[in-house]
Each structure stands twice: as C-alpha cells, then as structure tokens.
Amino acid sequence: MSLSMYSASVPVFRQVLGSLAAILEKAEAHADLKKLEPQALLQARLFPDMFPLLRQVQVAADFAKGTVARLGGVEVPRYEDVETDFAGLQERIAKTLAFIDSVPREAIEDSAEREVTVGTGANQRQFKGQPYLVHYALPNFYFHATTAYDILRHNGLEIGKRDFIGSF
C-alpha cells in the first residue's frame, strides 16, 4: 500500500496548526499571568532580520493553505495580513483549518502528478505535486511552525516538544 497525498498533507497541517493554536493560547495566558505586554511575545524574534512570532504563524498557516489549494487544484484564497494580537492569530488558524477541510479529498488524492506553480516572476518555480509536497511545502511549513515554537521557548514559555507534536 502506498502513502496517500491526502494523508500526508491535510491531517498533518491540521495536527501542527492545532498544536500552534494551543501553544499560542498558552502564550496568551502566560502574558496575562505575568503581566507581560502581549506584543513583547508577538513581536519577538530570534535575530533582528528574522520574522517575529506573529509573522511566523501567518506564514506557517499560509503554507498550509497554499499547499492544500494547489494540490486540490483550487484557487489559493487570499488572506490579508491584518492580525495584530493573539485573538487575530487564532482566527487566522481557524479559517485556515476550515479552508483546508473544505477542499475535496479526491482532488488532493489525485495530485501526485499535478503541475504546481509557486511564486511569480524570477522566483516562479514549477513542480509535480509529490515533490512539491514533500520537498518544498512541508519543509517550509515545519520551518515556520518550529520557529514560532522556538521563539516562545526562548522567551520562557513553559512548553515542550509534546505541545508541538500535538495529537493526531
């Protein structure tokens, strides 16, 4: 039996975005308890030219959205980056989860050979669905999701790898 394109994408994004939502909830409660300015966490970075927490979460969610849309052969929905607080990030994750669950499973299952285009202009790149998912989309998704976790860990939030792996 082979692995399924659907099983390797939608439920994985659901797992890790669910973890991120729970971690962000802990971060918000921690800020509240310790009387921290929420922006001190939301705008925290591991280095000045890296994205802050808020942007890492937006980008991770966008990799989930873009990947599922492209594999499913539907238009990538455009979400403006208007979030400024924890509540906004929870909404961003929730609408991303609702979107990825709305794409027909059969279309994603059929996507291993689908032509996928990412980027524009000189940064445009073409893939088949399978290498797009495993070599491009998932590494990018995990990169931003883990960095969001690492920013919060570095700022003293008491979470562990189990919070990141989450439940599935």
Add this chain to the structure above:
Amino acid sequence: MSLSMYSASVPVFRQVLGSLAAILEKAEAHADLKKLEPQALLQARLFPDMFPLLRQVQVAADFAKGTVARLGGVEVPRYEDVETDFAGLQERIAKTLAFIDSVPREAIEDSAEREVTVGTGANQRQFKGQPYLVHYALPNFYFHATTAYDILRHNGLEIGKRDFIGSF
C-alpha cells in the same frame, strides 16, 4: 497515483540532513573567521532546558536513522553520542546518510501498513507505518533540524531559509 513511502522519507531526510551538513560547515567556517570558540556555537541553546546545537543535530540524525530502519524492517543501528566538535557532527550525518541509503527501497515502499514500535516501557507507542512517518517521525525530525538552524541564526550565522530547504 499515490505518494510513495520511500519518496516521502529517504529523499526528504537526505535533503534536510544535507542542508544541515552545509549549514554546520558554514558555522565552523564562521567560528574560524571570527575566532570564536567552536563550543560557543556547539553548546548554544535557545533556553537553558533545551538541547544545545550539538545534541539537536544528533537527535535529528537519529530520527532519520530510526525512521528508515523501522519502515524498512531492519534493526535500528546504535550510534553512541560521542561527538564533541563540528567534524564529529559531519561524520554522524555522513554515516546516517550512508545507512538510510543502504536500506532496501522495496522494504520501505511496502511499509505503509507495517507495525512500528517506538520507545520502551511506559513510553512505548505503536503505529502503522504511514501515520508513524507523517505524524510522528517527520514532525520530530523537522523540529530538531529547524531548531539547530534557529540556534545558529540566533547566534548570528548568516544563513537563510534557502540553506535549510536545500536542494532536491
């Protein structure tokens, strides 16, 4: 067409471990150029109770080794954690890459339904090959590989996401 258990595992580990090896080479050259004590990077952590860089790399490599062995139905080779420097980590990655390339591809392709056991005692957990790969092994692997990258970025190494995604 479905995704293949092999395509979603061995070439992915090869891609990201290759990236890690190249990033560690840059880190070593950077330490040399800036006359930094190499241990200042190798023992750097994002928080006192997190693993330092050296251990993050060992653990990432071990997730690749353990995953490919379990999916391929061969014994997980035991590598002692004896590395103390950049050269040692390069050897650890090189022998991990050689091992994962040595496991017969057909055995891995057939592993979606294989029973996989990880951990011992109360931490023992059983999976089928497919959920083991996508929900447990890959998230753990990316978690440690990204954190290794984040530790170096936080310490000023001039690398970017392209170094992490690497080539495939």
